[in-house]
Each structure stands twice: as structure tokens, then as C-alpha cells.
Amino acid sequence: MEKKTIRFDLSADTLLDLADARLEEGDHLAALRMLHKSVDLYGPGADEYAALADVYDEMELFELSAECWFRYLDVCAEEEAVDAYEGLAACYYNLGNERLASYYYKKMLNDKFVSPANNVEMGELLERPPRPQLKIAWPPESADYSQEIDAGLRALKEGNYDEAEKQFRKVNEKSEYYPSALNYLAVNYLLAGKSAEAEATCKQLIERDPDNIQALSTYAAVLTEQDRKAEGRAVAEKLASLPAKSADELYKTATVCCENGLYEQAYEKFCKLETMVSYDRTLLYFKAVAALRCGRTNDSLAALGKILDIQPRAAVVRYYYREIQRYAKEGGTMPETTFFCHVPQAERETRIALLTELSKMKAGDVRAYFEAEKNADELLEWCFDEADGRDAELQIAAVAVAIRAGRDGFVCDLLVDPKVNDIVKIETVQRLCLRNKGLEFGIVIADIYRKVGFDRLEVGREKHAKFVAAHALCFARLALLGEGDAEHYRFAAQAIYATLEKEGELSLVKDAESLACAMFLTAVATGQADARRVLQRMNADAENVAQILNVLHGAFEKEQAEVAAAKAEKSSSQADSQTEGEELSPNEDGQAEVQAKETSPKEEHGEETVREGTEKEDDPDETH
Numbered sequence: 001m002e003k004k005t006i007r008f009d010l011s012a013d014t015l016l017d018l019a020d021a022r023l024e025e026g027d028h029l030a031a032l033r034m035l036h037k038s039v040d041l042y043g044p045g046a047d048e049y050a051a052l053a054d055v056y057d058e059m060e061l062f063e064l065s066a067e068c069w070f071r072y073l074d075v076c077a078e079e080e081a082v083d084a085y086e087g088l089a090a091c092y093y094n095l096g097n098e099r100l101a102s103y104y105y106k107k108m109l110n111d112k113f114v115s116p117a118n119n120v121e122m123g124e125l126l127e128r129p130p131r132p133q134l135k136i137a138w139p140p141e142s143a144d145y146s147q148e149i150d151a152g153l154r155a156l157k158e159g160n161y162d163e164a165e166k167q168f169r170k171v172n173e174k175s176e177y178y179p180s181a182l183n184y185l186a187v188n189y190l191l192a193g194k195s196a197e198a199e200a201t202c203k204q205l206i207e208r209d210p211d212n213i214q215a216l217s218t219y220a221a222v223l224t225e226q227d228r229k230a231e232g233r234a235v236a237e238k239l240a241s242l243p244a245k246s247a248d249e250l251y252k253t254a255t256v257c258c259e260n261g262l263y264e265q266a267y268e269k270f271c272k273l274e275t276m277v278s279y280d281r282t283l284l285y286f287k288a289v290a291a292l293r294c295g296r297t298n299d300s301l302a303a304l305g306k307i308l309d310i311q312p313r314a315a316v317v318r319y320y321y322r323e324i325q326r327y328a329k330e331g332g333t334m335p336e337t338t339f340f341c342h343v344p345q346a347e348r349e350t351r352i353a354l355l356t357e358l359s360k361m362k363a364g365d366v367r368a369y370f371e372a373e374k375n376a377d378e379l380l381e382w383c384f385d386e387a388d389g390r391d392a393e394l395q396i397a398a399v400a401v402a403i404r405a406g407r408d409g410f411v412c413d414l415l416v417d418p419k420v421n422d423i424v425k426i427e428t429v430q431r432l433c434l435r436n437k438g439l440e441f442g443i444v445i446a447d448i449y450r451k452v453g454f455d456r457l458e459v460g461r462e463k464h465a466k467f468v469a470a471h472a473l474c475f476a477r478l479a480l481l482g483e484g485d486a487e488h489y490r491f492a493a494q495a496i497y498a499t500l501e502k503e504g505e506l507s508l509v510k511d512a513e514s515l516a517c518a519m520f521l522t523a524v525a526t527g528q529a530d531a532r533r534v535l536q537r538m539n540a541d542a543e544n545v546a547q548i549l550n551v552l553h554g555a556f557e558k559e560q561a562e563v564a565a566a567k568a569e570k571s572s573s574q575a576d577s578q579t580e581g582e583e584l585s586p587n588e589d590g591q592a593e594v595q596a597k598e599t600s601p602k603e604e605h606g607e608e609t610v611r612e613g614t615e616k617e618d619d620p621d622e623t624h
Contacts, residue, residue, distance in 0.1 A: 012042045029309040046076040066091040070416045074442040082111040145177040161192040183214045217252035236260035247276045263294040297328045315382035363404045370405040399428045415443040433472035459497040469512035484524040492523035514544040
């Protein structure tokens with residue numbers, strides 16, 4: 001019997017069509033799987049990123065949607081960028097960031113390819129009147145204290161606990177905002193390390209409302225901080241028995257249950273919460289850990305798998321998925337898990353040791369390792385996912401290895417990721433520039449996308465590394481942030497090198513930071529304040545900078561003097577030539593003859609003379 005071969009068409013176009021069909025059916029996760037598969041198989045494409053952005057938008061995951069629009073901008077044609085501006089304007093508007101929404105909306109309107117098909121109706125949404133600065137309300141309890149609450153929360157997030165306390169205490173105790181203000185004040189005390197004050201504030205609020213879920217949740221956290229486990233568990237049990245009125249209350253109750261070992265109750269709360277907030281990563285991760293700890297292994301894998309469908313590069317989640325999957329198949333000891341988004345300490349140390357070892361290897365050996373290891377990039381991805389992507393030091397170490405390994409795709413990919421710390425991106429660009437190769441890349445700094453070009457620095461071999469490092473500093477830390485033009489820095493670097501080499505003063509170059517400061521002061525017109533600011537930012541040696549600049553100024557003055565002398569010599573030569581021309585003139589045979597002075601008859605008789613041809617002799621264009 002002849003065997004039949006069944007072929008599946010998994011071209012990029014087919015996967016796009018399948019994703020569209022799944023999206024139409026409302027199966028967001030299936031659509032995401034199709035699109036991520038296409039990117040993995042065929043590389044990043046504008047159509048795939050636009051489709052991903054649309055799916056995330058449907059899921060109300062606006063941060064991920066914005067990220068995809070940035071990636072779309074990085075690969076799309078010029079005439080297609082207007083679609084990204086429209087998408088970004090919508091994302092930031094939905095995130096409540098009116099400043100960025102307005103910025104990208106204006107970019108859309110000013111794009112030469114804008115058409116009526118673009119969502120110009122967004123203009124009406126962005127033209128809302130601003131909040132009034134002056135507000136008068138009487139009696140005080142009827143006032144809107146939302147601005148004070150917002151200001152206090154901003155200060156709390158920034159770690160300015162005194163300012164946060166000041167803002168929360170502005171709320172009148174008869175206001176409807178007072179319970180929230182008091183709860184935030186307790187949280188503020190707890191984060192500031194004032195657990196006694198936090199406990200007193202919680203008790204004050206609980207006396208007003210014994211079933212206040214917010215206050216009980218904060219009180220449970222205070223008891224945990226004070227290591228009063230039995231009391232904390234009693235509060236958690238009370239919380240578990242109370243009906244939650246909102247998703248926020250349900251989430252707080254579930255997390256308190258987790259912290260106090262009530263995993264079955266926590267899992268139940270997370271399941272209810274998922275019907276209200278379907279695609280939150282933190283919720284799904286907590287649900288997975290709670291499910292595992294109360295024996296629901298398959299439910300744990302399902303929750304982690306859902307996260308990986310949404311964010312395939314969630315390396316910490318991938319680690320736990322594999323460990324729990326192994327446990328489900330083989331049994332044995334339950335995998336060590338934590339409610340914080342990081343791998344177990346032993347696993348972390350193993351990965352950091354590998355990263356350190358790779359950083360010490362020759363670049364060729366590092367490239368060979370990444371080519372041989374099938375999942376080598378997962379190590380780099382983990383560095384940007386560990387601790388919710390907030391470990392900047394770990395990320396910079398990963399960047400150093402990625403550049404040595406030649407993983408330029410990974411490096412350029414992180415530059416357009418709005419979640420990555422801008423400091424890490426600046427350090428990444430600086431390291432790329434140290435290769436001193438021409439390149440062009442997109443980058444998102446402060447949620448603004450830019451296309452950037454870097455040109456190779458051409459200098460001699462002596463002090464070459466110092467000049468390349470200084471040029472990289474100027475490009476990454478100054479030009480990239482709008483301080484000066486990249487080309488001006490390159491020209492300044494080459495001019496400084498040529499001058500120091502000519503004057504025999506290249507030995508003055510001691511460090512890249514001081515040289516970079518000299519480049520800045522040469523390339524950019526500044527005042528003393530700017531000079532001091534850059535000296536401090538670069539941590540430069542002011543004396544060394546002055547030495548380099550003095551050589552440049554001396555060479556400039558010397559050059560000016562030489563130019564002036566050359567001009568004077570030229571003028572003198574021209575004057576001498578003109579004088580000789582008046583005395584000597586070649587005849588037809590090429591021989592010089594003495595010019596006879598013509599004298600009029602009147603002159604012979606001592607009368608007023610008229611020299612013929614005076615006008616002709618005074619003509620500067622006349623050739624003698």
C-alpha cells in the first residue's frame with residue numbers, strides 16, 4: 001500500500017491568516033501562538049507585529065501592544081509608519097498617558113502618508129480640557145481629594161515617604177477618600193520601616209470598619225513583617241470569609257491567603273479573579289504557585305502555559321513550567337517555588353556563574369558556544385525577566401556577553417523594548433559603539449522611538465582605543481539624548497587626534513572620560529555651567545581636559561598666525577610683481593626693454609603736465 005504524505009502549509013501568510021481567523025473567533029491565545037510561531041520561523045516582519053499589536057489591544061494588554069508597535073516601526077516601510085503612530089497614540093491614551101498619546105497622535109497627523117483611513121477621530125479624545133488647578137469646595141468633606149491621593153501614591157512609588165505622608169494627611173477624615181488615604185498611610189509607614197506606626201494606623205481604620213478588606217490586608221502584611229504568624233493567619237482566615245466587592249479586594253485577599261499558607265482559598269480567589277482580569281501575568285503566576293501547593297499540578301501548568309502564550313520570552317515562567325512538567329511526569333520532590341518572580345537561589349547562582357564564565361572567554365569561543373547550544377539565548381532572556389526585569393546589573397552583564405557572542409538581533413531587539421531600563425539601553429549603545437563599526441538601529445528612550453546611525457571613527461593607531469572609547473561615550477551619553485550632533489562629535493574627535501598628533505602631544509590622552517569631555521567642549525558651544533555639568537557627568541579630570549584644550553587653542557592660534565603671515569606674504573609678492581611690471585615689459589621678441597617716459601611739450605616748458613594713460617595704469621585688472 002502506497003504511503004500518503006500529508007503536507008501542512010505553514011508559510012508566513014498562512015500563519016497570518018490562521019491568526020486572523022482565531023482572532024475573529026475570540027481565541028486570543030491561539031492567535032498569539034500562530035503569530036509568535038511565524039516570527040520564530042521567518043523572523044520579525046511588519047505584518048506580524050501589527051497583528052500582534054492588534055491582538056494585545058483586544059486583550060487590553062496595552063503595554064504589550066505598544067511594544068509591538070515599536071517593533072513594527074523598526075522594520076516597516078516609511079509609508080507604513082503612520083499606522084504605528086496611530087496604534088501608539090491609542091495605546092498610551094488607554095494607559096492614561098495623555099502626553100505620549102498626544103505626541104504620537106501629532107506624529108500621525110504630520111506624517112506625509114496619513115490618510116482618512118487612519119483613526120483621526122482620536123483627536124476628539126485628546127482634546128479634553130485639563131484639570132483645573134484651583135479647586136474650592138465646602139464643606140471640606142465634600143471635596144475631591146483624588147489629586148492628593150494621586151500625589152501621595154507618586155511620592156510613595158518614588159520612596160519619598162515624608163511627602164507621601166504629607167499628602168495622605170491632607171484628606172479630611174469625613175471625606176469618602178479618608179479610608180483609602182488612611183490605608184495608604186499605613187502602607188507608607190510599613191515601607192518606611194515604621195511597623196509600629198503602620199499597625200496603629202491599621203487598627204484606627206479597622207475600628208471604623210472591622211470588615212475593611214484593604215485595612216485587614218495591610219494589617220496582615222504588618223503582622224507578617226513583625227513575624228507574628230499566628231495572628232497573621234487569623235487575619236487571613238477572616239479575609240477569606242469576607243465577600244470581596246471588587247477585583248482589587250479579591251486580589252488582596254488572595255495574596256494574603258498565599259502569604260499565610262491558605263493555598264486552597266487563595267486558588268479559589270484567583271480563579272474568581274481570572275474571570276474579571278483574564279490576562280494579568282502576576283495573577284496567573286500566583287495562581288500557578290497556589291495551585292501547585294494545593295496539589296493541582298495540571299492547573300498550575302495551565303496557568304504558566306497561558307503566560308507563555310502571552311509572553312514567550314518569560315524565562316522565569318518557562319523555568320518553572322519545565323520543572324513542574326518534569327515533576328508531573330516523574331514525581332519526586334515538589335519543585336521549589338516562590339511568589340516572587342525569580343528562580344530559586346541555587347539556580348540563580350548557577351546561571352550567574354555561567355554568565356561570568358562566558359564574559360571571560362574569547363569572543364570566538366563565546367560565539368561558538370551560542371551556535372552549539374540550542375537554547376543558549378534563554379540565558380540572556382532570563383537576565384531581562386528575573387526579578388520582574390528590574391535587575392539592571394544582571395542585564396548589563398547579559399548585554400556584554402550578547403555583544404561578544406555576536407547576538408546582534410537580541411541586542412537590537414532589547415533597544416526597542418519599552419520595558420527595558422533606559423540606563424541599560426544607553427550602556428548597550430555605548431558597548432556597540434566600542435566596536436567602531438558603522439551601524440543603524442532603532443531605539444526607544446523614554447517611550448519615544450528614534451532611528452539612529454553611528455559612523456566609524458577614523459584615527460591613527462596610537463591612543464586608538466582611548467579615542468574610540470571617548471567617541472562611544474559622547475555618542476551614547478550625549479548625542480543619543482539630544483546633547484550635540486553625532487557627526488559633530490566624530491569630526492571633533494578626528495580633529496583633536498590630528499592636532500595632538502601634529503603637535504606631538506598624544507601623550508596627554510590619559511582616559512576616555514576626560515577626552516570625551518574635551519570632544520564635547522570642542523563640538524558643542526557651551527557656557528561654564530554646561531562645562532561643569534559634563535565634567536561631573538563624565539567623571540572627567542578637569543586638569544587633563546584643560547591641558548588638551550590648551551594644546552588645541554595653541555595650535556589654532558598658531559595656525560591663524562601662519563594664515564595671516566601667508567596672506568601678508570602673498571600681498572607683498574603681488575605688490576612686488578606689480579612694481580616690476582611697471583618697470584619691465586616684454587617686447588615681441590620676449591626681451592625686456594626699458595620703458596621710455598613720455599613727456600608732453602607742456603612739461604618740457606615747465607607747465608602743468610597731464611600723464612596720458614593714467615586711468616589705464618590704475619586699473620587693478622590690467623596686466624603689465
